[in-house]
Each structure stands twice: as structure tokens, then as C-alpha cells.
Amino acid sequence: MGYQVTxxxxxxxxxxxxxxxxxxxxxxxxLRCPYCIxxxxxxxxxxxxDSMIFERVVRILPLLLPDGELLFSCFFEPTLxxxxxxxxxxxxxxxxxxxxxxxxxxxxxxEQFFEKxxxxxxxxxxxxxxxxxxxxxxxxRKGARFSxxxxxxxxxxxxxxxxxxxxxxxxxxxxxxxNLEEIPELVxxxxxxxxxxxxxxxxxxxxxxxxxxxxxxEKAMTLEDSLRLRESLENAPPHVELVYDLHRNxxxxxxxxxxxxxxxxxxxxxxxxxxxxxxxxxxxxLILRITSDGKLGFLMPEPGVSLDLNGLEDPYDSVKxxxxxxxxxxxxxxxxxxxxxxxxxxxxxxxxxEWLRDKCLKLKSIRRGSPGCLDDLxxxxxxxxxxxxxxxxxxxxxxxxxxxxxxxEVVLIASQGRKRWAVAxxxxxxxxxxxxxxxxxxxxxxxxxxxxxxxxxxxxxLPGRFRLAAYVLDSNSRKAFMLEGSHDVLLx
Ligand code: SF4
Numbered sequence: 001m002g003y004q005v006t007x008x009x010x011x012x013x014x015x016x017x018x019x020x021x022x023x024x025x026x027x028x029x030x031l032r033c034p035y036c037i038x039x040x041x042x043x044x045x046x047x048x049x050d051s052m053i054f055e056r057v058v059r060i061l062p063l064l065l066p067d068g069e070l071l072f073s074c075f076f077e078p079t080l081x082x083x084x085x086x087x088x089x090x091x092x093x094x095x096x097x098x099x100x101x102x103x104x105x106x107x108x109x110x111e112q113f114f115e116k117x118x119x120x121x122x123x124x125x126x127x128x129x130x131x132x133x134x135x136x137x138x139x140x141r142k143g144a145r146f147s148x149x150x151x152x153x154x155x156x157x158x159x160x161x162x163x164x165x166x167x168x169x170x171x172x173x174x175x176x177x178x179n180l181e182e183i184p185e186l187v188x189x190x191x192x193x194x195x196x197x198x199x200x201x202x203x204x205x206x207x208x209x210x211x212x213x214x215x216x217x218e219k220a221m222t223l224e225d226s227l228r229l230r231e232s233l234e235n236a237p238p239h240v241e242l243v244y245d246l247h248r249n250x251x252x253x254x255x256x257x258x259x260x261x262x263x264x265x266x267x268x269x270x271x272x273x274x275x276x277x278x279x280x281x282x283x284x285x286l287i288l289r290i291t292s293d294g295k296l297g298f299l300m301p302e303p304g305v306s307l308d309l310n311g312l313e314d315p316y317d318s319v320k321x322x323x324x325x326x327x328x329x330x331x332x333x334x335x336x337x338x339x340x341x342x343x344x345x346x347x348x349x350x351x352x353x354e355w356l357r358d359k360c361l362k363l364k365s366i367r368r369g370s371p372g373c374l375d376d377l378x379x380x381x382x383x384x385x386x387x388x389x390x391x392x393x394x395x396x397x398x399x400x401x402x403x404x405x406x407x408x409e410v411v412l413i414a415s416q417g418r419k420r421w422a423v424a425x426x427x428x429x430x431x432x433x434x435x436x437x438x439x440x441x442x443x444x445x446x447x448x449x450x451x452x453x454x455x456x457x458x459x460x461x462l463p464g465r466f467r468l469a470a471y472v473l474d475s476n477s478r479k480a481f482m483l484e485g486s487h488d489v490l491l492x
Contacts, residue, residue, distance in 0.1 A: 371399025462492030
């Protein structure tokens with residue numbers, strides 16, 4: 001029970017509910033976009049969801065959190081299902097108001113279809129629109145005809161403008177070298193012509209398989225392209241959102257073809273701790289996915305379980321149980337993530353403090369053109385030795401000593417006279433577009449670091465005045481190179 005309370009507090013919600021339910025009512029798509037997440041070489045035919053499975057899906061909808069999202073599309077095109085609107089009508093209104101779907105509008109659809117859709121009180125519809133130029137559109141949305149898409153979009157906008165509670169219109173634009181220059185004009189024209197509530201401009205979700213596709217190798221945007229785009233959209237209206245990846249998952253951002261070293265390699269991976277897996281797998285929200293043939297599993301986080309709705313007349317209780325267990329797993333993984341991370345940091349700090357004590361770490365002063373600095377140091381409330389005390393958060397950026405790119409490790413060292421103590425260790429992992437602009441080098445994008453000071457090594461000296469400086473650490477040579485921006489500070 002105690003663990004349940006901690007877990008609920010950690011996740012901030014009822015453990016038997018989930019953040020998302022995604023339902024594919026079809027098992028294929030009418031298009032073959034070259035960047036699609038699907039590898040169509042393994043997909044045959046199109047399994048349409050039947051009404052028995054859909055009925056069972058409706059029974060589990062109360063498991064959705066009140067602010068969760070119900071998406072009637074996940075990997076495939078839902079409008080290919082001839083009974084799609086009938087299915088949506090069957091969803092109780094309270095859940096329809098949380099519902100949305102994504103469509104490529106590539107199949108010819110009638111006025112009646114959009115009129116009916118406009119009255120269903122869904123939350124929103126995502127329309128995929130990569131370009132307003134026929135050639136670019138038809139290359140990026142392979143298999144679609146621009147004229148059909150345009151007619152569908154006009155019918156949709158017309159029908160939605162007439163219905164009082166029509167769904168919001170959202171656009172999703174995928175990025176490639178082909179439409180990069182057009183994007184600022186595209187979002188402006190779409191706003192003027194169609195009045196969307198949101199316009200998502202998205203980088204391609206890169207997997208190992210997608211990265212090997214010839215089209216991707218030629219047409220996917222580079223890190224430099226994405227930085228230029230970011231600048232060109234700096235003054236875009238607030239409904240425009242640039243999505244480079246799923247949020248809070250630094251490992252999944254894979255700019256192609258220039259790769260940037262991000263994540264927790266370096267000192268963390270050398271420790272070979274099995275709990276490290278938790279550093280990568282959380283914290284993602286729990287999302288259920290139901291395929292058109294009735295298989296229910298977790299979209300994320302992996303690994304998922306799989307239930308077959310064909311064999312479960314009323315799946316509510318079984319699904320509630322697995323949602324509950326998976327939420328406990330997520331909460332446990334979150335707790336472990338924090339614990340593992342701080343224990344690894346402390347282990348590493350101990351090693352560096354031993355090096356400092358044994359005088360086998362050479363501290364080098366600032367080099368000319370030294371890449372990086374300690375930008376900011378601010379007090380925050382924290383616990384030291386079980387008591388609430390003031391602690392500090394330091395931040396800055398750091399480049400590697402040998403080559404352009406983020407440093408492997410940054411260590412913060414407090415000094416008093418000739419004595420020195422390592423008080424924080426971090427690997428750069430945060431975005432610093434300002435550094436990229438200032439250095440004109442996109443490889444510094446993930447060079448930002450933030451570190452909370454561990455004042456335990458100084459406990460018998462606190463409160464006390466120290467000089468605090470950040471260093472790039474080169475473990476192989478046991479040398480640490482000081483960054484600009486050291487501070488005199490009263491700690492404790
Ligand atoms: S429309 Fe969507 S699902 Fe279909 S091929 Fe394109 S990206 Fe894939």
C-alpha cells in the first residue's frame with residue numbers, strides 16, 4: 001500500500017488509468033510515404049476492424065485519464081475503413097470529446113462524409129500536409145494525388161465552418177530537404193486559408209531501417225538544415241510547433257546524416273550496471289495500442305504485453321489490471337532512474353575526489369578559445385545530510401578538448417586556498433542553439449549541461465566561501481581543462 005501511494009505520487013495520477021489509447025481500425029495505408037514509420041515490405045493486405053472488436057475497444061475507454069488522448073489512428077489510414085464514421089458515432093460523447101485521428105486525405109471523400117464528421121464533436125483531426133506544391137506533395141506523399149487532397153481539404157474546411165462544435169483542425173507537416181525552404185510560407189498560407197488551431201512541423205522519426213532507405217539518405221534534412229529551420233521559424237505564430245522528436249527522450253533524436261553524440265555514453269556506460277536500462281526507458285506515458293485484428297498491447301514503454309480482444313468478451317477488468325501493473329512498473333522505473341543516476345554520479349565524484357587527494361588529476365587553466373563556460377549558478381532548496389538546506393544549480397556548455405562536439409564529462413570543482421573538492425559531475429546533453437549560432441558549429445547543439453552541486457564532501461566547511469569552476473575532464477590523461485566563468489560563492 002505504501003508503495004502504491006509513492007507510485008501514485010510519482011506518476012501523479014490513478015494507476016489504473018492510461019494517458020493514451022490508440023486504435024487502428026485498418027491494417028494498411030493507401031500511400032507509401034518514403035519516410036513512413038511502417039516497413040511495408042512486411043505488410044500484406046488490409047485487415048479491417050470488425051464491430052465486435054470495436055465494441056470491446058469501447059468497453060475499455062473508461063480507463064483513459066480525463067486529460068488523456070484517444071486516437072483512432074496509430075500506424076495506418078483510418079478513412080479506408082468503410083464503417084469508420086459509424087464506429088466513431090458509437091463512441092460515447094464524453095470520449096469522443098477526447099478523440100482525434102490523423103488522415104492523409106488521399107482517398108476521395110464525399111461532402112456527406114465531412115458533414116457527418118463535423119457533427120461528431122471529436123476533439124481534433126490531424127491532416128497530413130507536407131507541401132502546397134504539387135510536385136513536392138506528390139513525392140513526399142507517394143501514391144497521393146494533390147488534386148484529390150485539395151478537394152478533400154476544401155470540403156473539410158467548408159463543413160467544419162458550418163458546424164458549431166466541429167473538431168479543431170490540426171496540420172502535420174513532415175520535413176525533408178524538398179519542403180524545407182517552403183515551411184515559413186507554408187504555415188502562413190495554411191493559417192490564412194484554412195485557420196488551423198495547431199500546425200506541427202515534424203522531423204522524420206529515424207529508425208535503423210528508415211535510415212538505410214535511399215530516399216532518406218538523399219532527402220532527409222541534416223542537423224544544419226534543422227537549425228536553419230529553427231531560426232526561420234523563430235517568429236512563427238504560437239500555433240506552430242516544431243517537433244524534432246518525441247519529447248523527453250534524448251536518445252531517440254537521430255539527426256540524419258550528421259549524427260550528434262547524445263545520451264548517457266561516457267562514464268555511465270562504462271560502469272556496466274544492469275539498472276542503466278532504466279535511464280533510457282522512462283519516463284514515457286503509458287499508451288495502449290489496439291490493432292485492427294484485436295491485439296492489445298502497450299505502444300510505449302516497451303516491452304509490452306499482448307492481449308487478444310477476440311477472446312475477451314468484456315476486456316475491461318483484464319486491461320485495467322495490466323494498466324495498473326504497467327503503471328507500477330513505470331513508477332518503479334522512475335524511482336530507479338533517479339536513484340541509479342545519483343548513485344552513479346556519487347561513485348564518479350568519489351573517484352575524482354580520490355584523484356584530487358592523491359594529486360593525480362592535473363588541473364589546467366583556461367585555454368585560449370577553450371570551448372565552453374559556466375554560464376549560471378543559482379541557489380535552490382535541497383537536502384544535505386537529511387536537513388533542508390540551500391544547494392546550488394550550475395549550468396553552462398562544454399565542448400570536447402580534441403574535436404568539435406560536446407565534451408564527454410564536465411566536473412565542477414570548489415576550491416578554498418589550495419584545497420579542492422569535486423562537487424558535481426555531468427555529461428552534456430541539453431540543446432544549446434545559442435552556442436551553435438555563436439560558434440557557427442552545429443555539432444555543439446547538445447553541449448549544454450546542468451548540475452546540482454553535491455556539497456557532502458564540504459560538510460565540515462559549510463557555510464564557507466569557495467571559488468567554483470567547471471572543467472572538461474579527460475579521464476585518459478587525468479587532465480581537467482577549466483572553462484570560462486568561475487564564481488566566488490558563499491556555499492551552505
Ligand atoms: S500516410 Fe502515414 S501511414 Fe500512410 S504511408 Fe504516409 S506516413 Fe505512412
